[in-house]
Amino acid sequence: MPLLELEDVTAFYGPVQVLEGVSLTVPESGAVGILGANGAGKTTTLRSISGTVRAEGRIVFDGTDIRGMRPDKVAALGIAHVPEGRGTLGDLTVRENLRVGAYLRRDRKAIATDIDYCLDLFPQLQSRIRSNGSALSGGEQQMLAIGRAIMARPRLMLLDEASLGLAPSTAKNVYEAIGRLRRESGIAMLVVEQNANLAFTLVESATVLETGRNALTGSTAELRGMDEIRRAYLGG
Numbered sequence: 347m348p349l350l351e352l353e354d355v356t357a358f359y360g361p362v363q364v365l366e367g368v369s370l371t372v373p374e375s376g377a378v379g380i381l382g383a384n385g386a387g388k389t390t391t392l393r394s395i396s397g398t399v400r401a402e403g404r405i406v407f408d409g410t411d412i413r414g415m416r417p418d419k420v421a422a423l424g425i426a427h428v429p430e431g432r433g434t435l436g437d438l439t440v441r442e443n444l445r446v447g448a449y450l451r452r453d454r455k456a457i458a459t460d461i462d463y464c465l466d467l468f469p470q471l472q473s474r475i476r477s478n479g480s481a482l483s484g485g486e487q488q489m490l491a492i493g494r495a496i497m498a499r500p501r502l503m504l505l506d507e508a509s510l511g512l513a514p515s516t517a518k519n520v521y522e523a524i525g526r527l528r529r530e531s532g533i534a535m536l537v538v539e540q541n542a543n544l545a546f547t548l549v550e551s552a553t554v555l556e557t558g559r560n561a562l563t564g565s566t567a568e569l570r571g572m573d574e575i576r577r578a579y580l581g582g
């Protein structure tokens with residue numbers, strides 16, 4: 347049984363339908379990518395999982411039907427959403443932001459251990475631990491947003507455009523850290539990414555969305571071999 351299964355998911359902003367039947371699965375400890383042009387529905391697919399947009403169809407996480415569930419309930423089941431734009435809290439310090447990620451937990455010692463782990467994964471945050479979120483660079487905010495998700499001890503992480511607006515070397519650093527997190531934690535990942543070259547360093551398979559539907563799904567190796575993927579997403 348996959349950890350997450352979406353079958354024929356549709357989603358709406360008010361009366362406007364933006365997903366027209368999206369299906370995908372994420373295996374336990376697997377990493378799956380979602381590629382597609384602007385407006386294809388990648389972000390909306392993640393939102394339909396985390397409960398922040400109205401969705402129809404089947405969305406099953408670890409055997410539980412989570413479609414239509416409130417976002418806080420979905421989070422409590424073990425799904426952490428790292429949103430596009432990061433969503434770090436500007437008025438709180440780095441340490442406070444990390445603590446916020448652990449708001450459902452009471453295991454103080456393990457929380458402290460996990461904060462140390464985040465700082466080991468993202469050493470740049472160590473020297474910024476008392477800085478406000480708003481004072482961080484874009485790369486540091488992205489690291490903090492991922493750190494906050496780690497603090498929830500999720501089984502599945504939804505990552506939306508983690509490289510957006512970052513210098514290439516910073517984006518590479520962030521993806522290397524996500525790869526290490528994956529190897530060390532076994533957290534499953536569903537990864538929306540414009541930069542397919544980066545995404546393919548992390549995921550085993552991906553689906554390409556076009557106007558709210560799956561256009562193609564395959565293993566990373568299969569997709570790399572397709573001319574249309576190379577042209578549209580891999581820069582030639």
Ligand code: ATP
Pocket residue numbers: 359362364382383384385386387388389390391
């Ligand atoms: P991007 O990379 O630009 O974020 P995306 O593939 O993630 O693209 P979505 O953000 O899921 O695409 O958007 C899918 C469609 O839904 C687009 O046509 C977009 O204009 C529309 N849309 C997104 N958010 C809203 C909203 N809050 N209200 C109405 N329409 C929206």
